Amino acid sequence: MERTCLAVILAAGDSTRMKSSKSKVLHDVAGRPMIAHVVDAVAATGVSSVALVVGRDAERVAKAADIGGVTVKSYIQEQRLGTGHAVLAAREAIAEGYDDILVTYGDVPLQTAGPLFEARKALAEGSDIVVIGFHTDRPTGYGRLLVKDGELIAIREEKDATDAERAVKWCNSGLMAINGRKALDLLSRIGNSNAKGEYYLTDLVEIARSLGGRVTAVDAPEVEMAGCNNRAELATIERFWQERRRHELMLSGVTMIAPETVFLCYDTVIGQDALIEPNVVFGPGAVIDGGAVIHAFSHIEGAHVSEGATVGPFARLRPGADLSIGSKVGNFCEVKNGKIGEGAKVNHLTYIGDAVIGSGTNIGAGTITCNYDGVNKFETVIGKDAFIGSNSSLVAPVTIGDSAYIASGSVITADVPDDALAFGRARQEIKPERAKLLRERALAIKAAKKAKG
Structure with a gap:
């Protein structure tokens, strides 16, 4: 659209029903504050800028709304005197002379650009x-919404409506x-001659019609217009968002065996023919x-899994984890800031942090x-085609060369060259009959305790 547009987002409510120490619009849906979802939706309609009407937690709300791609400027609503009063808090922005003004709310995070457009x-x-x-x-x-001959003639509140309405x-x-x-x-004509003494935005319907203006209505899916006032509604909105995004991903070629158990984030990217098993977050x-x-x-979280790689079950990938093509991170493993090379395997019960693992390594x-070390982080580098035996501790900074072999149970504190075998454990000793003596002593101690008590 070539027309200029300002979006006025009302986000100044006190959020008392949320029973929270922070503004309602700062609560997350799919890992992102509600207000950011709303800014994203209005930005997709081609708005020129956003006027954010704020009250509680004004600076934090403004920061959460600044998602890039559109200019956001905040306006403080000092008093809470109704929706019409809230919009006029952005009078300075409205006066700049936009073709279109969109008015929406910071606690309606499921809205999309379609109805706004x-x-x-x-x-x-x-x-x-x-x-x-x-x-x-x-x-x-x-x-x-009461419509006649294609025009909206009134918004009738339920307490004032007839049975037919x-x-x-x-x-x-x-x-x-x-x-x-x-x-x-139009906004300046809204009065407050009502029981609450507030200025209602809905009065614009009657005001515009009285001046000979045209008033119409467009439809939106019910779910997109769901507002959030308390924690129960927040959970419902999260469920709706998850259902919608899972459906989009499955239609794009992603397989989810039990989609209702998969929880996505606002920026999760999953490619075609990926398989997501149950209970993945x-x-x-x-x-x-x-x-x-x-x-x-x-x-x-914060991780990249390449084509043909496998993760889990019961695996955790933390920020900076990067799995190359055909690699594997198995059950009860954790990777943080670690690059797993092509075809490399991290099979089970392992922690890989601040490390680079070469291709083909096991x-x-x-x-x-x-x-x-309690203060600083250090890197471990493991070459390609190396073999790290079970129950090994690699004390960084350390480098393990290509095709090197680390004996099981080793503690490695020095670099290991290519093709070398490294042992980092005490020599095994056998004490004949010692197990029998230890067992007899333990049983005697147990019997003595039992006799005393």
């Missing part, structure tokens, strides 16, 4: 006010688009290439890269 399209076609509504089988409590299932979401050239004049920054397999009960069970 349709509202802008209706403005371009001559409407002065466009209300975004939704159809629902549970309209109780919502204002009803209450039967209407098209409801007001609260989201609205306003002709930017007329916005300040993705944190921020996870990229799974096509053809990779993530086995059950794995947790992946890491035995129970291996630990000892990367932290």
Whole structure:
């Protein structure tokens, strides 16, 4: 759209029903603050800038809303005197003279660009006010949208509605688009002669019509208009978001055996023909290439898994983990800031931190890269085609050469050259009959304790 547009996002509520020490819009949905989801949605409609109306936690809310790609400027709403009053807190931005004004809310994180774009399209076609509504089988409590001859003639609150009007299932979401050239004049006409003494944005319908303006409504899916007021609704919104994103990924060619048990993050990327088994959790920054397999009960965050690589079951990939093509990180393993080379195997019960592992290398069970001395982190480098025996501790900084062999149970503190065999353990000794004596002594101690007590 060539028309200029300002999005006014109302995010100044006190969030009392959330029972939280922080603003409601800072609570996460899919690993991202609600307000960031809303900014992302309005940005996708081609807005020129965003006016963020804030109150509680103003600086933190503004920081969370600054996701890049669109200019965001904050405006403080000092008093809470209704939605019309809240929009006028951004009077300075509105006065800049945009073609379109979008008004939305920071606690409606499931909204997408589609309905917002349709509202802008209706403005371009001559409407002065466009209300975004939704159809629902549970309209109780919502204002009803009353339409005649293609125009919205009223938003009727339930307490004021007739029986016939209450039967209407098209409801007001609260989201609205306003002709930017007329916005300040229309908004300034909103009065507060009501029981609460507040300025209601919905009054714009009657005001615009009284001035001969055209008022219309567009429809949005009910789920996209779900607002969040408490923790129970936050959990419901999270469920809706997860269901929608899983569905998108499966349609794109990702296999999920039990999709309802897979939890994604807002930026999770999964390629075609990847297989995700049950009970997998993705944190921020996870990229799974096509053809990779993530086995059950794995947790992946800030990591990259290449084509043909396998993870888990019961594996954890932390930020900086990078698995090359055909590599494997098996059960009860953890990788943090570690690059696993092509075809390399980290099979079980192993910690790889701050390490580089070459292609074709095998890491035995129970291996630990000892990367932290209590103050600083150090790197372990293992060459290609090396073999690290089970229960080995590699004390960084240390380098293991290509095709080197580390004997099981070793503690390695010095570099190992290519093709070398390294032992880092005490020589085994055998004490005949000593086990029998130790056992007899232990039994005697136990018997003595029992006699005393």
